[in-house]
Amino acid sequence: MKQSEINKALVLHAFDTLFNQRDYATAERYWSPHYIQHSAHIPPGRDGLFNLIKASPPSLRYEPGMAIADGDFVIVHGRYSGTGLPANWIVADIVRIENGIFAEHWDVIQDEATSAQSKSGNPMFGSRFPP
Numbered sequence: 001m002k003q004s005e006i007n008k009a010l011v012l013h014a015f016d017t018l019f020n021q022r023d024y025a026t027a028e029r030y031w032s033p034h035y036i037q038h039s040a041h042i043p044p045g046r047d048g049l050f051n052l053i054k055a056s057p058p059s060l061r062y063e064p065g066m067a068i069a070d071g072d073f074v075i076v077h078g079r080y081s082g083t084g085l086p087a088n089w090i091v092a093d094i095v096r097i098e099n100g101i102f103a104e105h106w107d108v109i110q111d112e113a114t115s116a117q118s119k120s121g122n123p124m125f126g127s128r129f130p131p
Contacts, residue, residue: 003071004069004070004071004074007069007072007074010074011069011074011076011095012064012067014027014030014102015062015064015078015093016062017030018031018049018050018053019053019061019080020061020062024054028046029101030102031046031049031050031102032046032098032101032102032103033045034103035049035103035104036103036104037049037104037105038105038106039105039106039107039109041107041109042105049105056084057082057083057084059081059082059083059084060080060081060083061080061082062078062079062080063078063079063081063125064076064078065077065078065079065125072098073094073095073096073097074094074097075092075094076093076095077090077091077092077125078090078091078093078125079091079112079125079126081130085111086111087111087112088111088130089109089110089112090109090111091108091109092108093106093107094106094107110124112124112125112130114129114130115129
């Protein structure tokens with residue numbers, strides 16, 4: 001298996017572990033203690049991310065979509081729902097992996113459009129609009 005495929009599987013598993021299972025002890029294995037956060041929505045470091053998830057509603061769910069890996073970088077197009085916000089978030093998460101753990105993160109976040117809001121008539125994530 002190519003390293004880029006291993007990295008992609010690593011990110012998908014780690015995101016499920018943190019966001020859906022909320023298994024912080026296991027998640028610490030994936031996020032470096034020196035993790036660099038570039039998101040405008042997340043406080044610095046691994047603790048900033050973990051504390052944000054701990055403060056999120058129990059309904060928070062992460063659903064991965066398309067995942068692309070190139071060397072040490074993985075981009076996942078996903079949906080965050082149950083956040084307590086008026087709309088789900090559609091996010092492109094970009095992770096840089098160093099020695100098998102997450103060293104850096106960037107994201108691009110957009111509120112998910114409803115069917116009525118979509119000028120293209122197509123959903124932003126998956127094959128259908130959320131209910």
